[in-house]
Amino acid sequence: MHVVTTTVVACCQLTPVFGDLAGNRERTARAITDAADAGASVVVLPELVSSGYVFESREEARACAEPADGETVTGWAGLAARHQAVIVGGFAESAGGELFNSAALVDPGGPRAVYRKAHLWDRERFWFTPGSDAPPVVATPFGRISVMICYDLEFPEWVRLPALDGAQLLCAPVNWPEYGYPRPAGERAAEVTRVQANAGVNRMFVAACDRDGTERGVDWVAGSVIADPDGYPLAGPAQPTGSSTIISAACELDDALNKKVSPLNDMHADRRPELYGRVAH
Amino acid sequence: MHVVTTTVVACCQLTPVFGDLAGNRERTARAITDAADAGASVVVLPELVSSGYVFESREEARACAEPADGETVTGWAGLAARHQAVIVGGFAESAGGELFNSAALVDPGGPRAVYRKAHLWDRERFWFTPGSDAPPVVATPFGRISVMICYDLEFPEWVRLPALDGAQLLCAPVNWPEYGYPRPAGERAAEVTRVQANAGVNRMFVAACDRDGTERGVDWVAGSVIADPDGYPLAGPAQPTGSSTIISAACELDDALNKKVSPLNDMHADRRPELYGRVAH
Numbered sequence: 001m002h003v004v005t006t007t008v009v010a011c012c013q014l015t016p017v018f019g020d021l022a023g024n025r026e027r028t029a030r031a032i033t034d035a036a037d038a039g040a041s042v043v044v045l046p047e048l049v050s051s052g053y054v055f056e057s058r059e060e061a062r063a064c065a066e067p068a069d070g071e072t073v074t075g076w077a078g079l080a081a082r083h084q085a086v087i088v089g090g091f092a093e094s095a096g097g098e099l100f101n102s103a104a105l106v107d108p109g110g111p112r113a114v115y116r117k118a119h120l121w122d123r124e125r126f127w128f129t130p131g132s133d134a135p136p137v138v139a140t141p142f143g144r145i146s147v148m149i150c151y152d153l154e155f156p157e158w159v160r161l162p163a164l165d166g167a168q169l170l171c172a173p174v175n176w177p178e179y180g181y182p183r184p185a186g187e188r189a190a191e192v193t194r195v196q197a198n199a200g201v202n203r204m205f206v207a208a209c210d211r212d213g214t215e216r217g218v219d220w221v222a223g224s225v226i227a228d229p230d231g232y233p234l235a236g237p238a239q240p241t242g243s244s245t246i247i248s249a250a251c252e253l254d255d256a257l258n259k260k261v262s263p264l265n266d267m268h269a270d271r272r273p274e275l276y277g278r279v280a281h
Numbered sequence: 282m283h284v285v286t287t288t289v290v291a292c293c294q295l296t297p298v299f300g301d302l303a304g305n306r307e308r309t310a311r312a313i314t315d316a317a318d319a320g321a322s323v324v325v326l327p328e329l330v331s332s333g334y335v336f337e338s339r340e341e342a343r344a345c346a347e348p349a350d351g352e353t354v355t356g357w358a359g360l361a362a363r364h365q366a367v368i369v370g371g372f373a374e375s376a377g378g379e380l381f382n383s384a385a386l387v388d389p390g391g392p393r394a395v396y397r398k399a400h401l402w403d404r405e406r407f408w409f410t411p412g413s414d415a416p417p418v419v420a421t422p423f424g425r426i427s428v429m430i431c432y433d434l435e436f437p438e439w440v441r442l443p444a445l446d447g448a449q450l451l452c453a454p455v456n457w458p459e460y461g462y463p464r465p466a467g468e469r470a471a472e473v474t475r476v477q478a479n480a481g482v483n484r485m486f487v488a489a490c491d492r493d494g495t496e497r498g499v500d501w502v503a504g505s506v507i508a509d510p511d512g513y514p515l516a517g518p519a520q521p522t523g524s525s526t527i528i529s530a531a532c533e534l535d536d537a538l539n540k541k542v543s544p545l546n547d548m549h550a551d552r553r554p555e556l557y558g559r560v561a562h
Contacts, residue, residue: 119551122543132556154482154548156437157557164559183513190481190512197478200471201435231471232464262403267435270400273561275413276438278445280554280561 007142009169009205010040010248011224013238015213018052019064025050025075027244028089032076035246036083041142045089046211047117047150047173048101054216058099061127065094068104068114077106084108086140088147090173098129103147103173105138112138117149118158135162135170143168143253150174153194153208156201157279163202164268168256170198172208176221178240189221192237200231203259203267205251212240229256288423290450290486291321291529292505294519296494299333300345306331306356308525309370313357316527317364322423326370327492328398328431328454329382335497339380342408346375349385349395358387365389367421369428371454379410384428384454386419393419398430399439416443416451424449424534431455434475434489437482438560444483445549449537451479453489457502459521470502473518481512484548485537493521510537 012031016024028049035043047053050072051064066072076087086107093102093114101117101124116131117124135148135158146162146169153159153172162170176191183189191208199206205228212222222240225233226249234249259266293312297305309330316324328334331353332345347353357368367388374383374395382398382405397412398405416429416439427443427450434440434453443451457472464470472489480487486509493503503521506514507530515530540547 118553118556122545125545130553132553134556134559151546151551155552156478156482157441157552157554157560160438160560161557182511187513190477193474193512194478194481196471197437197475200475201437230463231474232468264403264406265432270432271436271438272399272411272413273438275399275415276442276561278415278561279438279441280557280559 005254006250007041007253008039008248009042009207009226009251010035010246011044011207011209011226013210013212013222013224013245013247014046014049015244016046016049016052016211018054018215021050021064025072029075029079031244031246032079032087035248036085038248040085040248042086042145042169042171044171044207044209045173046209047090047175048092049089049173050091052215053175054218055127058127061092061099062094065092065099067094073104073106073111076104077110080106081108086142086145088171088173090149099127100131101128101149103149105136105145105147107140113147115147115149117152119151119155121151137162137165137167146170148172150176153198156198159198159202163204167204168253169205169207169251172206174208174210176210176223178219178221188237189223191221192223192225195225196227196231196233199227199229201267203229204256205229205253210238212242212245286535287531288322288534289320289529290323290488290507290532291316291527292325292488292490292507294491294493294503294505294526294528295327295330296525297327297330297333297492299335299496302331302345306353310356310360312525312527313360313368316529317366319529321366321529323367323426323450323452325452325488325490326454327490328371328456329373330370330454331372333496334456335499336408339408342373342380343375346373346380348375349392354385354387354392357385358391361387362389367423367426369452369454371430380408381412382409382430384430386417386426386428388421394428396428396430398433400432400436402432418443418446418448427451429453434479437479440479440483444485448485449534450486450488450532453487455489455491457491457504459500459502469518470504472502473504473506476506477508477512477514480508480510482548484510484540486510486532486534491519493523493526
């Protein structure tokens with residue numbers, strides 16, 4: 001007997017306040033609780049939701065950073081246990097004198113993984129050290145879940161790694177700044193179509209959680225989206241509203257175990273890695 | 282002095298007739314002439330435009346196949362010289378007893394490259410041998426142009442190769458069958474969003490030329506699209522009409538030489554190939 005198990009995945013597109021760690025923890029906890037009360041078993045939060053994004057110095061970033069067992073991640077672990085949920089969220093991590101743009105994955109059993117953004121955007125390099133570990137793939141009660149952060153999604157090789165490791169859902173905390181490319185009228189943000197393509201070419205769910213709320217003059221795409229293995233949005237893309245938005249979708253995460261796209265095609269088996277050498281050196 | 286050179290790129294979304302090689306050559310020549318007369322310097326044709334797509338046996342495919350110096354490619358070379366254009370189109374290639382799903386790139390100087398589809402879709406494997414050579418990147422009078430075919434586009438590693446080799450424009454003859462995924466109302470075909478993502482993550486123009494016209498019960502997405510380095514369509518996606526459609530766009534192909542996406546980011550330089558090893562073995 002095949003039991004179809006539906007997992008509700010939510011993205012809490014919040015409006016963190018720069019530097020207000022205590023307030024951001026409260027806002028985040030409220031949103032997690034709202035999402036869980038509405039049925040979500042997986043809750044994705046924005047990049048650097050603990051601190052805000054627009055640092056102007058390493059000192060500012062350091063003042064907002066916490067260790068991976070600090071108050072933010074510990075708080076998420078408590079909420080994950082209380083709501084029997086998986087929570088993936090971004091925070092500024094301090095470790096051994098270095099700072100990382102990190103995301104934690106916690107489940108009802110506690111913290112399971114910390115991922116450090118490997119591809120740093122713009123001035124992030126002035127305060128954060130890039131991570132060098134591949135995105136973790138964690139066997140959670142709801143399926144195999146991975147995590148990466150924002151600009152990482154622009155590197156399809158990077159997305160391929162957890163997909164090949166069997167990730168059914170990739171959770172991506174993002175902060176998509178609106179100062180990027182000019183967007184033609186009526187077009188979905190390019191960042192959103194890339195999430196869709198990443199989902200489709202890997203037959204994997206992808207939940208990208210953006211933020212909202214102007215911060216130090218920066219606006220955001222605020223385009224959170226949950227894409228299915230065909231590459232279509234199940235929820236979102238969200239729109240900027242200036243305040244918090246929760247999007248959610250019921251996902252049959254087991255669909256991502258099947259990479260078949262025709263009677264004779266399997267999107268992973270059809271790869272010809274022996275021909276891709278130059279991509280990796 | 283920086284001279285901006287605009288190149289008009291056209292996709293001739295034709296309706297080849299199965300097995301009618303002479304007729305398809307005529308239809309294709311007319312469309313190339315129409316596109317060139319309207320200003321196109323690069324003309325992209327569908328996959329297997331010489332023959333049609335829906336073979337039912339190897340014998341059928343063999344009967345439709347031609348060598349790379351056969352009448353179809355030679356005809357395109359003549360048209361390329363007459364119109365001072367680049368032409369990229371798909372044909373069934375016979376070579377040394379094997380058959381390939383190939384595409385030729387010809388320019389005013391003659392045939393420049395033949396590419397053999399490396400990732401075969403569905404029953405193609407029953408008649409075609411997969412190619413094993415990376416997509417060529419040809420220095421044409423209009424810039425560096427590459428070519429791959431249809432399902433190849435679903436493998437971002439494969440698209441990365443010509444992009445890293447400096448391709449400014451990737452021309453992709455495709456036949457996107459409509460029997461693939463169900464598409465939610467109002468959604469662009471997943472194939473189109475993947476073209477957009479391929480363009481965007483490589484900051485390269487991509488022109489995908491689809492076909493139209495029901496063939497042996499198969500309908501087509503008929504979604505030809507020309508995407509810019511930001512990942513947005515400059516022309517298309519086309520819609521199925523049952524007859525031929527030409528889309529075209531003026532492309533500043535030199536824009537694809539600049540991979541910068543922020544004051545400190547370059548989408549190719551930001552790659553970390555030393556971390557991507559498992560993608561390529």
